Amino acid sequence: xxxxxxxxxxLVVLAAGTILGSCSKxxxxxxxxxxxxxxxxxxxxxxLQSALNGTYAEIRNVSQFGRDWPVTGDLMxxxxxxxxxNSGRYVQQWAYAVPITDQVPQDMWAExxxxxxxCNQIIDAKVTGADDVKAQAYAIRALLYFKLVTTWxxxxxxxxxxxxxxxxxxxxxTAEPQRSSVGTVYNQIVSDxxxxxxxxxxxxxSITLSNYAIExxxxxxxxxxxxxxKALDKANDVINNGxxxxxxxxxxxxxxxxxxxxxxxxxxxxxxxxxxxxxxxxDDLGGIYFLGYQDLYASSQLVALYSATDVxxxxxxxxxTKGGAKAYLVVKYPNTNNNxxxxxxxxxxxxxxxxxxxxxxxxxxxxxxxxxxxxxxETRDPAFTGYTSTGATLVSDIATERRKELAFEGDRLFDMxxxxxxxxxxxxxxxxxxxxxxxxxxxxxxxLAPIPQQEILRNPNIAGQQNPGY
Numbered sequence: 001x002x003x004x005x006x007x008x009x010x011l012v013v014l015a016a017g018t019i020l021g022s023c024s025k026x027x028x029x030x031x032x033x034x035x036x037x038x039x040x041x042x043x044x045x046x047x048l049q050s051a052l053n054g055t056y057a058e059i060r061n062v063s064q065f066g067r068d069w070p071v072t073g074d075l076m077x078x079x080x081x082x083x084x085x086n087s088g089r090y091v092q093q094w095a096y097a098v099p100i101t102d103q104v105p106q107d108m109w110a111e112x113x114x115x116x117x118x119c120n121q122i123i124d125a126k127v128t129g130a131d132d133v134k135a136q137a138y139a140i141r142a143l144l145y146f147k148l149v150t151t152w153x154x155x156x157x158x159x160x161x162x163x164x165x166x167x168x169x170x171x172x173x174t175a176e177p178q179r180s181s182v183g184t185v186y187n188q189i190v191s192d193x194x195x196x197x198x199x200x201x202x203x204x205x206s207i208t209l210s211n212y213a214i215e216x217x218x219x220x221x222x223x224x225x226x227x228x229x230k231a232l233d234k235a236n237d238v239i240n241n242g243x244x245x246x247x248x249x250x251x252x253x254x255x256x257x258x259x260x261x262x263x264x265x266x267x268x269x270x271x272x273x274x275x276x277x278x279x280x281x282x283d284d285l286g287g288i289y290f291l292g293y294q295d296l297y298a299s300s301q302l303v304a305l306y307s308a309t310d311v312x313x314x315x316x317x318x319x320x321t322k323g324g325a326k327a328y329l330v331v332k333y334p335n336t337n338n339n340x341x342x343x344x345x346x347x348x349x350x351x352x353x354x355x356x357x358x359x360x361x362x363x364x365x366x367x368x369x370x371x372x373x374x375x376x377x378e379t380r381d382p383a384f385t386g387y388t389s390t391g392a393t394l395v396s397d398i399a400t401e402r403r404k405e406l407a408f409e410g411d412r413l414f415d416m417x418x419x420x421x422x423x424x425x426x427x428x429x430x431x432x433x434x435x436x437x438x439x440x441x442x443x444x445x446x447x448l449a450p451i452p453q454q455e456i457l458r459n460p461n462i463a464g465q466q467n468p469g470y
Contacts, residue, residue, distance in 0.1 A: 325430025
């Protein structure tokens, strides 16, 4: 990732509009219009907070949590399908034929490093009295690196010495970094989340990265690293000492229909805000599924997993594709046509329960694992009497429950990769032919994204580090 080419075209603080707007004429004349030195722009706690607000806004981008990450994580696995009469979006991802010039991975990469740049500037700013702001910047940087390394790098437990992504931890316009190893990137993620927890704010709302939300993210990272005791310890602390509670079945539909930030610690630990002014308009996540482009539908395999008494059926609507084939529409994000669109879920308490469940099962603590997974399963389906399996079967059952609970949030592909599962897609009526019914082996190199061509061309140190198969 050529930080020189990237940084030179970015404002030092894109979010600090008040700073830019208050510049005197003489300052504008003496300083390039697209640059403010970091030590000038980020010199107070209030300017640091403005920069943080802009960083939160950055990860709402369509190329990040705004759509691409949650969409590709389900579409490239077996949770959703692309209909034949589509708008041309995600065709290559559906077909596993992504070229190195494809806009989706290119924008994911570029926007992620833009967000990392913002975080670095906040972290490095010589400002006192803003430890909680810097803590959130550490957490966002960790979150971005986690998404990058799981998208472009092999699973940690498979080969932690293989190529991950470039680590850029400070502003440096001359840097042309090579890809760091998967293990090195994960170690940095753990370091950042640990640093964030030390000064993170207490919970106030779901759109701020608070201390227990960050600890939940750390539990997720440890699970991916196969460090199950650490994952369990962090998840247990969140469950036992955090303020969060699972949403009751009677409130499930209204919970998902509510587009506003949560302030009562129900279910959502952190989500990216999309308010009536700041949103992705017709490109929002919900619109790719329903009342917008409506290109993607729930796969028959996923639909079959939900019983008639499961409240998660609220996410599915029996209907037809635009081409007229019978299908289940995804209505998990129902506010597509509203001014205040759905917030973008990043981590929920239910996932933390499922992390604790899998970690316990891996450690041979079957009873605890059953208790954790059933806390979610029986809450979502009051008629379900609970999982009673043990060992490897219980691990598989927990993976199934993760699939049902986190559907349309983008986790499925990465779960399947870390679990070593082959993707076997069933055929779906009305699906785009190329990609329908595909089987993608667990070791298929095309499950990793290509390094974008523009990065290969601009950074000579990464030119020989393209992922296999591209």
